[in-house]
Amino acid sequence: MASTDLDLPLALLTHLRGILVAxxxxxxxxxxxHGLFLERFDELLTELPGDPEGSRYLGQDLLSQIFHRYPQIAHLVPRDLLWYFGGDCLHFMPDEEIELFQTLEERRYDAEQRGEPFDWNREKQLLALPSDASKH
Known part of the structure; x- marks a missing residue:
């Protein structure tokens, strides 16, 4: 996985860590x-760049724990992180959201096959627009 593929998850994890600290x-x-949980969270931040695949289970575990340990901030967990880590994290996403991310993955794959750049955030914003928004 290229480092650019890790930029977004690492930025979102750092943001989420800030919320946890606060x-x-x-x-x-x-x-x-809580302090021990933050230490494990820091472990994920350290290990993810060197071993993205090996860090998946730790990421799934920590994100799932956030929903159970800190339900008051569950709505602040970036949805991209749930999709990135997958597995049990997908249980916290409604079907419509999973469909959105599947479509994004398909668009990214198509762009890669054509050798074109792909802007995940831009495409996500375009998909989130109401279907009649382009008519205005």
Missing amino acids: LGEAEQVPDDT
Whole structure:
């Protein structure tokens, strides 16, 4: 996997870590294991660039734990991370969202086959537009 493929997940993980830190600083965490959870989260941030495939299960585990441990921030978990890590993370995505990401993957594959650049975020925004938005 090219490093550019990791740029978005790493940026989103860093952002999510900031939310987790703020949650702890606001003393909205009911137990003392928050620090240990952040250490495991940091482990993921460190290991992901060197071993993207090997880090998948740790990523799936940590993201799933966020939904269980910190339900108050579940809506802040970037959906791209759920898709990136896949597996159990997909249980936290509605079918419509999974379909959107499948379409994005198909478009990325098609662009790669044609040797064209692919902008994930731009394509995601285009797909999110209402179907009649192009008529205005």
